[in-house]
Structures are given as C-alpha cells and as structure tokens.
Amino acid sequence: MFVKEKSVTTLNKKMDFPVLNTTMRGNRLVYLDNAATTQKPTSVLEAMNHFLTKENGTVNRGVYYLSQEATKKCDDSRKSLKTFLNAKSEKEIIFVKGTTEAINLVAYSYGELMKPGDEILITELEHHANIVPWQQLCLRRGCILKVAPITDDGHLDINAYKKLLSEKTKLVSFCHISNSIGTINPARELVKLAKEVGAKVLIDGAQAVSHLKVDVQDLDCDFYAFSGHKCFGPTGVGVLYGREDLLEKMPPFMTGGDMIETVSFQSSSFAELPRKFEAGTPAIVEIIGLGEAVKYMNTLDYKEIQNYEQKLLEAAQEKLNELDITLIGPTHTKAAIVSFVMNAVHAHDVGTVLDMEGVAVRVGHHCTQPLMKRYNVSSTIRASFCFYNDMEDVDALINGLKKVKEFLG
Template sequence: MSDVFDVYAIRNDFPILSEKVGDKQLVYFDNGATAQKPQIVLDAITAYYSKYNANIHRGVHHLSQVATQAYEDARALIASCLGVSNSNEILFTKGTTDSINLVAFSFGELLKEGDEIIISAMEHHSNIVPWQMLCERKGCVLRVIPMFESGELDIEAYREMLSERTKLVAVTHISNALGTINPVKKMIDWAHSVGAKVLIDAAQSVQHMSVDVKDMDCDFLALSGHKVFGPTGVGILYGKEELLNQMPPYQGGGDMIATVTFEKTTYNTLPHKFEAGTPHIAGGICLGKAFEYIKTLDMGAIQKYESELLEYATGRLLEIEGMRIYGEAKNKTSVISFLIEGTHPYDVGTLLDKMGIAVRTGHHCTQPIMDFYKIPGTIRASFAFYNTKEEVDSMINALNRAVGMLK
C-alpha cells in the first residue's frame, strides 16, 4: 500500500457498501457489532461449498484432503498474523464468547476456593458472566478494576489488587462501548509478577491495530471472526501450549480423542483436544481469507486514518447542541458512544435508520458501564477503515434532522 491510504479503493473490496436502505445510500457505522466482508471472503465461502465441501481430518478421499489442507493452512496463516510460531496454540472456536467460556471452564478446573479472578469495569458481558459462573462453581472470588469518568481504567488500583491469590486477569484490549485502548502489555507484566495468567479479549482490536501475542506475552487471547471481516460463527482462542496441555477438554466428542473404549478415553494432541465435533469448516477457511486480506493492508496507515476519522467525527458531533460523548480516553480507537439531551437513543437510532445510517443503540452488552454513567444506553457509531468523512457528514445531517423531529 502507498503512503496515502486510499479509502475509496478499499471500499470497492466490500460489495455491501454500495447497497441502499430504501432510497438512501447505506452508511454502515455498526462495525463494533460486526464488520462487513471483502469479496475475497465472499468468494471463498462459495468456493468451499461448490468445489470441495467435505468433512475434514481422517478422510482419505480427495475432497476431504483438500478441505483439511485449506482449514489447517488457515490456522497456520492466522497464527502467523498474530505472531504465533506454533499453530497448535491456535484453537478454532465459535467466537470470542465461546473462547472465553472455554478458558473459564477448562482453566477454571485448575482453580480452587478462594482463588481470585480480576476483570475490569468496562468488560463486555461475555467477559463477565463466564467468570461469575466459574466463581459460583469453584468458590473463587471475582474482583473488578474500577474505571474513571473519562472511560479509562484505574491502573494503580489494579496494581494494588494483584496478589498471590490472583490466578487470572481477564481484560478487554479495547472497550466495545467506549473505544478505550487499555495498556494491556503493562497489565500483563504486572499480573505475571505475582504468578497470575492473563486472558485478553481482542474482539475489538485486531481489526484496528497489529496484535502480536508473543510481544504482548498474554497467556490467552480471544477474538471473533465476524468482527475482523470474516464469517459469523467462528473465532480464535490463542493459548500458550504449556497451559493448554495442563487444561482438561471443554467438550467431548469426535476429533478430540486419541482412543476411546468404554473403560477409558485418551485425548488428542493440540489443537484437536479442544475442537470436538465437526467444526465450522467454511468459517475457519474463510477466516483465514479475512486475515489474508488484512495482511495486504498497512495497519499503520489504517490506524492513522481511523484516528483522523475519529477526530473528525468527534468534532462534528460536538457541534450538535446537547451532545454528550461517553468515553474520552486519551488512547482511544474509532468508537463513539453518545447521547443527545432531550432524546432517547432508540428513537434517534430508528430515525437514523430511515435515513440510511446504521448505528447501534442500547447498552452494547456492557450494562455495568451504563450503570456507572447512570444512563439507559447510548448511540454508538463504530467505524472501520472503509468509512469516510463524507459518511460522517451524512450522519451529522441525519442527526440534526432527527433531533429536530424529536425535540
């Protein structure tokens, strides 16, 4: 890619961006919920089902071997993109939620009563509820890192919470509701100093920045395919090999076994030990294609472009009377949550939809954040590298019209 980021050329890779909502041009600002798919991913879905659809692993026939090779090539490519040298440390899952639940169950089996798990005040429900369930099951203690009004974590409070009782820290890399980028590398170093392991929820980060798990030194990392321009229903869990080998399987069934008798079952080696049953084969292959697409891009240029887009959109939104933006961290990615005085977020979102603008309204599966700010929810505009300043202007015009109708 050249030094100049050509957003208009990039947009040509995403067919859905030319769609209309009624007679209005679609403006898609709901990338935090799911990202759109480039043509390379769409073509790969069709190619799998039309040319080599077959179950993978153990098959001796040609189609099975082709599908198996494509699936395992995808695993290896994803590993490479995440800075992982051993692709056995990459597990295919259903998504971030499934990945976190896998760790909560399997790593959780190694914990005992009184062990502490630390999460943060800005976590998605998927990084809260599994740990609550684990604490109920095993008698562990859940502790929560507090948050400042700015939408930044109280890092010093976190440091003081760490102790020899801390066994796991599970924290989001980027808040899906506020856009805050957390200092995860520092948080990981501090956790490791007391012997704790760390899981990073990267559902919102890989699409916005380069992520290298070896440099980060996290013990686990979870992400969803559909948020990184791949299919729904597939995701990744990275785990350090030594840890994964210690953990019991999350589910039992085909492919995760070495031998089965009625007296005893022995488990397969990594990564298959944690991949029971027929996987989302097309999903895994096409997630590989999504990462292949991302590799063609200059992530440094993307970060710079998205930062400019965030700054521009923030400035334009603040021109609207009664505007309040939630999440004003110094280190932030291209997510803006806001409310407009005298309006309800659902009403505004509904009117924006009539004008072709897709945003998300509600608590964004982060109800504790909304309770912290004492609000019912927000309007969230979340941008990807294929969005433009012209689209931001369209949203501002639509917001002004909506506010005029509601006030």
C-alpha cells in the same frame, strides 16, 4: 511549484466490500456498526462460495479427495492465523465459535485448575462475555471476582488495578479495546503487572484485531480471544490463542468426536493440541473464510489504517460536539468508536431515525450493563468506524442526528 497537500479523505477500500455499495432505504448505506460486526470483502465471500459449490467435504476423513482438500484448507487457515498473531506454534491456535466460546473455554477448562479463594480480576469496561463466565466459575469453584474500576474519562484506573493484584490473583481478563466506549487498554503494561504477581492473563481481543496489529508474544499474554466476524470473516468462527504449556495442562472443554485418540466404554484418551479442544465437526467453511480474511488483513498497512481511523474519529467527535449531545467515555487513546447520548432524546429513537437515512448505528447497552451504570445511562448511541468508512459517512451521521433533532428534539 505549489503542490496541494494530499488530503486523506478515503482509503478507497469500499470497493472491496460489496454490501457497502448497496443502497439502504433509498440512500447510500452508511455502515457504522463495525464494533458489532464488520462487512466481508469479496475475497472472503468468493472463497466460501467456491468451497461450498466446488469442494465441500468434511475434514480429517482423509481417504477421498474432497476431505483431503478441506483438511488442507483448514490447516492452511490455522497456519495463517499462527503467523498473523505471531504465535509460537499452530498448536496454540484453537478454533472456536467466537470470543464468547473462547472465554467460556478458558473459564471452564482452566477454571478446573482453580481453587476456592483464588481471585479473578476483570475491569469495569468488560463486555458481558467477559463478566458472566467468570461469575459462573466463581459459583462453581468458590473463586472471587474482583473488578478494577475506570476513571471518569473512561480509562482503566491503573493504581486501583495494581492494588487489586495480589498473590491471590490467579487470572486476569480484560478487553484490548472496549466495545462500548472505545478505550484502548495499555495491554502490555497490564499483562506485565499481572505477571509480577504470577497471574495468568486473558485478553478479549474482539474489538482489537480489525484496528491494531496483534502480536501475542509481544503482549506476553497467556490467552487471546477474538471473533472472525469482527475482523472481516464470517460468523460462527473465532480463535482462542493459548500458550502451549497451559493448554497442555488444561482438561478438555467439550468432548466427543475429533478430539479423541482412542475411546472405549471404560475410558478415553484425548487428541494432541489443538484438536483436544475442538470437539465435533468444525465450522469448516467459516474457518476457510477466516483464513481468507487473514489474507485480506495481511494486505493492510495497520499504521496507515490507524492514522486514517483516528482522522475519522477526530472529525466525528468534533462535529458531534457541535450538537446537543454528550460523549461517553474517553476522548483519546481510543479506537474509532464514539458512544454518546443525545440530550432529551432516547437512543432507541435516534437509531430509528438514523436507520431511515440509511445510517446503521448500534443503540442500547452494548452488552456492557455495568459500564452503562457507571456512567448513569441506560443506553447510548454508538457509531463504530472501520477503515472502509469515509468523511461522507461521518457527515451522513451528523446530518442524520440533525434530523433527529428536527423530529424529536
């Protein structure tokens, strides 16, 4: 009997995300700015709403019920994240505001241990959040910032990276996935090479957590940073994973309430990990929301997601190539992020016309001005896909771009 091959056109995840079932300017919402922020599933929204309407209290003030519950829920989130990242201990999971704060924490705190002449190596792919904190650290401590270049096809130049590594290199920081052009870095290989010269390694995982299964022990990195809102959780919360022995050696970043052991006017002693790095009342409901997002991600089959997202990417790239556009960056070993310029039409104008069609894309420099300069463009149009997108979304993008041609071409 002839069995029609099952074609995967959707994973049917749209129903989990209420905002995706709304209309935008009279059209179906086509959300293609997932690299900027992802949408939130019902379970996350409900957990946060439930906490705020039924259980709101602060943490670590344990004598009353609400506080005990809030403390327990935040502890549970930390446990989930420890398992999710495969960290060795919950002490290695520091709640921060987002990737930017995580990187700043390392730059300020680990930076205190660095000496004049020590080198920090980043790559040409980096987001401003993985450039500026290191520049500032160099100014404070007299360190030297080195940048490993990429090749024209948008991949890191591994030979150049190897050459830039030396016994002077004390810290290497690179993105797992480029937010701007989608390049997936060979993270494990880059860590291994950095370790050979004794450098510590931070991975900016902001774009990776929603696309890949992240295992910090397998990666063998020293720090891993990401934001909750880019992986189906709320804004205002993120995670810095740090190896326990390093976190122990590092001085506190911010100081104040919750991160102390005892305080007198003469001196203070600090709390144990992870609280040493969590000054002030934490983002409680956001931490609970992120914990719920982790539960959601635990239901996903990452292999299936990757295959599916790659199909969307291939279809998008194929159809884009039929239009009058130039793709920027890699065409393989990349996440489902397409960055392109439309010949003779500025990215901003493209974005406005697409918006009128209900298609949300990001236009601009994507907080990667040096990378834009590398490609000699001031801005690109970026469509970034998630597993809840489908072929209809790809078609809506293409039809929108045809309309751009009509209007402005």
